[in-house]
Amino acid sequence: xxxxxxxxxxxxxxxxxxxxxxxxxxxxxxxxxxxxxxxxxxxxxxxxxxxxxxxxxxxxxxxxxxxxxxxxxxxxxxxxxxxxxxxxxxxxxxxxxxxxxxxxxxxxxxxxxxxxxxxxxxxxxxxxxxxxxxxxxxxxxxxxxxxxxxxxxxxxxxxxxxxxxxxxxxxxxxxxxxxxxxxxxxxxxxxxxxxxxxxxxxxxxxxxxxxxxxxxxxxxxxxxxxxxxxxxxxxx
Numbered sequence: 001x002x003x004x005x006x007x008x009x010x011x012x013x014x015x016x017x018x019x020x021x022x023x024x025x026x027x028x029x030x031x032x033x034x035x036x037x038x039x040x041x042x043x044x045x046x047x048x049x050x051x052x053x054x055x056x057x058x059x060x061x062x063x064x065x066x067x068x069x070x071x072x073x074x075x076x077x078x079x080x081x082x083x084x085x086x087x088x089x090x091x092x093x094x095x096x097x098x099x100x101x102x103x104x105x106x107x108x109x110x111x112x113x114x115x116x117x118x119x120x121x122x123x124x125x126x127x128x129x130x131x132x133x134x135x136x137x138x139x140x141x142x143x144x145x146x147x148x149x150x151x152x153x154x155x156x157x158x159x160x161x162x163x164x165x166x167x168x169x170x171x172x173x174x175x176x177x178x179x180x181x182x183x184x185x186x187x188x189x190x191x192x193x194x195x196x197x198x199x200x201x202x203x204x205x206x207x208x209x210x211x212x213x214x215x216x217x218x219x220x221x222x223x224x225x226x227x228x229x230x231x232x233x234x235x236x
Contacts, residue, residue, distance in 0.1 A: 004041060011037040011051045011183070012064040012081075018187050019053060019062050025191050027110035031056050034088040037183035038098055038105045039069075045102035048072055052094055054085040072099045074151075089148055096154025097179065101162070106183030108190045111175045114197035118142075119170040125193075125200050128209045132200075133217040134224035135192045137165030145172040153177070165221065168193040182234050 001009075015037045022028045022035065036052040051067045068087040069077045074095035076083050088094075094107045118125055118140075125140040127133055132140070143160040146152035157177050160169045167189040168178045176193050180186030203209055212220075 004039075007039050007041075008049070008051070008069060008080075009064070011039050012067045012069075014183050015051045015053070016062050016064045016067050018183050019059055021187050022108075022110055022190070023059050025112075025194070027112040027190055027194055028059070029111065031058060033110045034090050034094075034108070035183055035187060036088075036094045036107045040105075046072065046099070048098065049077065050094060050098055052088050052091055054082060055088050057085070070095065090153065092149070092151045093154035093157065093177070096151040097157055100154075100158045101179065103181070104179045104186075106180045106186035108178045108180075108183070108186040109175065110190050110194070112190070112194035112197070114201050115140075115168075115170060115176040115194050116174075117201065118197050119175050120173055122172045124170070125197055126209060127212060127217055128203065129196065129199055130212070130220055131192070132196045133212060133220035134228070135189070136168060136196070137221035137225075138217055140166050140168045140170060140176075140193060140196065143169045143171045143177075145174070148174075180234075185234055 015035050018035045022033050034053050036050050039049040041047045050070055053062055054066055054068055066082045068082040069080045070087060072095055074091045076087055090109050097104055097107050122142055124142050127139045141160050143156040146156045153171060156171055157169055167180055168176055170176050178186045178189035178193060180189055
């Protein structure tokens with residue numbers, strides 16, 4: 001087995017297993033949602049590949065061997081395990097993100113209910129809790145309305161998140177997409193996005209939200225990203 005074969009096998013296993021986390025945290029229903037992970041190929045990021053789940057397959061049936069390997073144009077790599085199936089309907093969006101954000105190692109899309117509710121209003125989630133400052137460094141922004149099927153969603157994700165601290169975007173009338181340095185990191189961002197969406201929703205029902213000063217958000221974000229956890233964490 002070559003180094004590339006080992007890298008592909010590792011990402012297949014990770015992506016297949018991480019879909020269970022979407023179910024565990026109540027972020028998806030039926031077969032909706034998806035996780036993908038980048039396979040780094042040498043030093044040239046444009047030559048990379050990514051692994052994504054097949055379209056419309058039950059989460060209980062997902063396994064490394066039926067994950068689908070694609071190039072960065074979103075084309076299924078022929079003759080590879082899973083290539084006889086259609087990839088996720090969001091494949092073009094994931095491919096666009098990988099092509100245009102070479103630092104991204106994982107992309108996740110969910111239909112988590114509270115985040116989708118904010119997206120349905122076209123309203124960003126304000127940064128009014130320290131957990132949001134830690135994880136996202138500010139508000140979770142709203143991306144443009146876009147129709148599934150081509151790279152329009154991917155374009156909206158990139159346009160919204162490039163230069164933004166947030167690793168989550170609420171695509172208007174659709175739902176959250178998250179990015180990370182790895183597939184696991186992107187799944188964590190999806191979990192934390194829904195947690196923030198739910199908590200801030202509850203808070204607003206009780207009264208006026210209290211903003212956090214920007215300098216405090218900056219300090220919280222800096223500490224969480226550079227001090228919290230272990231020095232071997234993937235985000236470092």
